[in-house]
Amino acid sequence: MQFDTLVQGGTIVTAADTYVSDIGIAEGRIAAIARELPRETARQVFSAQGRMVIPGGIDVHTHLDMPFGGTTSSDDFETGTIAAAFGGTTTLIDFAIQYKGQTLRTAFDAWGKKAEGKAATDYAFHCIVTDLPDARLEEMDALVREGVSSFKLFMAYPGVFMLDDATIFRAMSQAARNGAMICMHAENGGAIDVIVRRALAEGKTAPKYHALTRPTTAEAEATGRAIALAEMAGAPVYIVHLSCNDALEKVREARDRGLPVYAETCPQYLFLSIENFDVPGFEGAKYVFTPPLREKWHQEKLWAGLAKDNLQVVSTDHCPFCYKDQKELGKDDFTKIPNGGPGIEHRLSLVYTGGVHGGRFSPNRFVELVSTTPAKLFGLYPRKGTIAVGSDADLVIWDPTQEETISAKTHHMRVDYSMFEGIQVKGVPRQVFVGGRLVIDNGKFVGKSGAGQFLKRQPHSGL
Ligand code: URP
Ligand code: ZN
Numbered sequence: 001m002q003f004d005t006l007v008q009g010g011t012i013v014t015a016a017d018t019y020v021s022d023i024g025i026a027e028g029r030i031a032a033i034a035r036e037l038p039r040e041t042a043r044q045v046f047s048a049q050g051r052m053v054i055p056g057g058i059d060v061h062t063h064l065d066m067p068f069g070g071t072t073s074s075d076d077f078e079t080g081t082i083a084a085a086f087g088g089t090t091t092l093i094d095f096a097i098q099y100k101g102q103t104l105r106t107a108f109d110a111w112g113k114k115a116e117g118k119a120a121t122d123y124a125f126h127c128i129v130t131d132l133p134d135a136r137l138e139e140m141d142a143l144v145r146e147g148v149s150s151f152k153l154f155m156a157y158p159g160v161f162m163l164d165d166a167t168i169f170r171a172m173s174q175a176a177r178n179g180a181m182i183c184m185h186a187e188n189g190g191a192i193d194v195i196v197r198r199a200l201a202e203g204k205t206a207p208k209y210h211a212l213t214r215p216t217t218a219e220a221e222a223t224g225r226a227i228a229l230a231e232m233a234g235a236p237v238y239i240v241h242l243s244c245n246d247a248l249e250k251v252r253e254a255r256d257r258g259l260p261v262y263a264e265t266c267p268q269y270l271f272l273s274i275e276n277f278d279v280p281g282f283e284g285a286k287y288v289f290t291p292p293l294r295e296k297w298h299q300e301k302l303w304a305g306l307a308k309d310n311l312q313v314v315s316t317d318h319c320p321f322c323y324k325d326q327k328e329l330g331k332d333d334f335t336k337i338p339n340g341g342p343g344i345e346h347r348l349s350l351v352y353t354g355g356v357h358g359g360r361f362s363p364n365r366f367v368e369l370v371s372t373t374p375a376k377l378f379g380l381y382p383r384k385g386t387i388a389v390g391s392d393a394d395l396v397i398w399d400p401t402q403e404e405t406i407s408a409k410t411h412h413m414r415v416d417y418s419m420f421e422g423i424q425v426k427g428v429p430r431q432v433f434v435g436g437r438l439v440i441d442n443g444k445f446v447g448k449s450g451a452g453q454f455l456k457r458q459p460h461s462g463l
């Protein structure tokens with residue numbers, strides 16, 4: 001058998017197995033896995049001896065080139081996917097926004113144009129729905145057929161993205177029929193708006209008030225409501241960017257009852273807390289995203305949720321805005337600070353450090369959280385999310401012992417600060433392959449912008 005590339009002698013780690021083997025790659029796919037494959041037949045050989053080989057990371061929650069909060073997120077599909085690749089992420093699912101009055105198809109086309117010719121990793125889209133009259137419901141079916149098999153709905157941001165319960169219920173009922181996954185931003189936007197207006201009237205305008213006006217109860221209430229609506233509609237629901245124990249308890253209760261309820265958290269909720277706002281002047285704006293940072297004790301609850309499968313995925317909610325000029329839009333009023341933070345590059349290293357080196361779960365569970373379950377929940381498995389003959393050769397040669405300190409001085413995201421500045425991680429990618437193409441080689445980008453493929457996803461079929 002002729003291979004384009006041979007990855008030799010690594011410890012293959014999937015969600016299910018750990019074993020030493022060679023991997024032969026041909027035409028972008030994994031063509032063979034065996035203890036010893038003949039190296040003479042390969043055009044190039046990479047030694048993975050002493051290292052792990054894991055399936056490429058899948059980040060199912062990113063916002064590249066997204067107009068939001070009076071500006072646009074600072075990474076586009078070129079800079080964002082390159083930064084993702086540096087961290088071992090080889091596929092991402094971004095959010096195409098349907099603005100009020102538009103067809104859903106318009107959103108898909110617009111985001112397709114943003115990504116085409118730029119993305120260095122593979123990519124797919126969810127569709128954010130902001131407006132859903134009856135006539136538009138069938139457009140959901142059409143989008144599912146085109147591979148956009150998940151929709152994000154908002155219970156927050158009144159006047160911008162927020163939908164009422166009736167619209168959410170109609171969308172969920174349609175998803176129950178067409179196999180779409182509903183991704184829910186669960187916060188009670190109406191109550192939060194009242195609390196925010198009270199704070200502003202009292203002259204509370206500093207960044208930390210973004211967090212202090214969005215209580216955990218608002219997230220828990222909306223999470224519970226989303227689950228109840230999904231149960232009535234007979235649809236699965238996926239709670240995005242879950243940040244606190246109160247909301248986690250709602251997910252746990254629903255899963256204990258056997259409901260198809262899933263949830264992700266993000267590294268910022270695992271590593272940062274409300275204490276990050278204890279910085280001089282306006283610097284707290286670096287931590288303004290939604291849901292906000294919580295008291296520190298929630299972190300350990302979220303880690304336990306990941307270990308016990310009450311949480312199934314770690315995504316990033318990567319939505320970068322530069323401190324200078326973008327975050328500064330809210331200098332005098334926290335409600336004008338664009339919401340979002342940068343994280344696409346460091347997800348795998350952070351989860352490996354806190355999860356595996358922290359003694360909270362195994363390397364297999366790590367792979368499941370950052371790659372396999374995202375692929376299964378969002379219709380990409382087994383093409384993505386595992387190491388098996390026939391799967392895309394999206395591979396990461398992972399050095400589990402290498403230490404690095406995260407810093408804006410060395411990261412590759414197009415943003416002038418890091419949320420994780422100074423945090424030391426242990427476990428980094430050495431080589432990263434997307435569809436058999438080497439894109440990262442020992443800290444250098446050697447891939448090609450525009451080489452990433454749009455992925456048509458299957459409908460949701462359970463875990
Ligand atoms: O603050 C955040 N999370 N910005 C991105 C939009 C969203 O709600 O996911
Ligand atoms: Zn959201």
Ligand code: ZN
Nearest residue numbers: 061063317319
């Ligand atoms: Zn988001």
